[in-house]
Amino acid sequence: MDRIDRKLLNLMQRDASRTNVDMAEEVGLSPSSCLRRVQRLRKSGVIDRVVAILDPARAGRAIKALVTVELKLHGEHHMRRFLDIARTEEVVSHAYAVTGETDVVLMLGLRDMDELDALCDRLFRDENNVARYFTMIVIRTAKEETAMRL
Amino acid sequence: MDRIDRKLLNLMQRDASRTNVDMAEEVGLSPSSCLRRVQRLRKSGVIDRVVAILDPARAGRAIKALVTVELKLHGEHHMRRFLDIARTEEVVSHAYAVTGETDVVLMLGLRDMDELDALCDRLFRDENNVARYFTMIVIRTAKEETAMRL
């Protein structure tokens, strides 16, 4: 993991659709050497996957919401059970168990408010061990970054 | 945007490193037709970008944290100012203005706790209009999905 590897990772985190030839030139390597590095970064697991990011608005998931959830029972077993239920929900994009005043934080990608309503009905009920929850609708997205600088 | 387009988007949201030939076969089109569809989806903006997702642990950003921030002054101008400051921070991966008991939610990707400490020093101070903030360290990531089903 030297300077060139980091350079490659930074490039690919921004735009992984560029050709290997193109990136090779940018980092100052021959295409074959560059390719072997990228393959190595893949196999090593540093590059987890390469994906297309859609525009939420154009893909019909215009509304984002964050929800903090407090559970009634806090044992590891109860936590896992709730997370397992939450993760299966299609509209739940992120689900975290966290420290602090709350137990779980979810991020949602929603088509409309009815979807939010329906989700709350399914997810935030007594049988699911939910004491209470706070919903925060995203008004503005100031930053949303999958990349991390290396 | 027909059934085949949706199929392609679903494929590419999972794995955008597959060859066009490969995907063409899966959706039942010739490579040329398939390619033209993908190009169209790109130009239309439905596909915003194609990126490499790194493994946070292997890339040295093992710690995630969520922070809710309450501002002192709530005008649009003040909100924008804080978000502009927050978004420039390298460790801030997501920054949202939200409704609810709090004004802003940030997601952080951190190397260690010192980075968190340093960020708090820079960001959550009186000059930046911050009344108070609550930090939630992510204990477990149950789900983290860039894809949305179509």
Added chain:
DNA sequence: AGCTTCGCGCAATTTTATTGCACATCGGTC
């Protein structure tokens, strides 16, 4: 120095992407 390992570039080969083209389908029009 001798040896091993590793990453590099070159060049040949295979695979893919890209483009021009003719054809089929669909809707709307006259």
Added chain:
DNA sequence: GACCGATGTGCAATAAAATTGCGCGAAGCT
């Protein structure tokens, strides 16, 4: 019902990229 334009498709040719074998040189070790 014939006509026409717009759209999407497959095929085939071409250009470009990915992939692989190979020999070389630098770095580390004995």
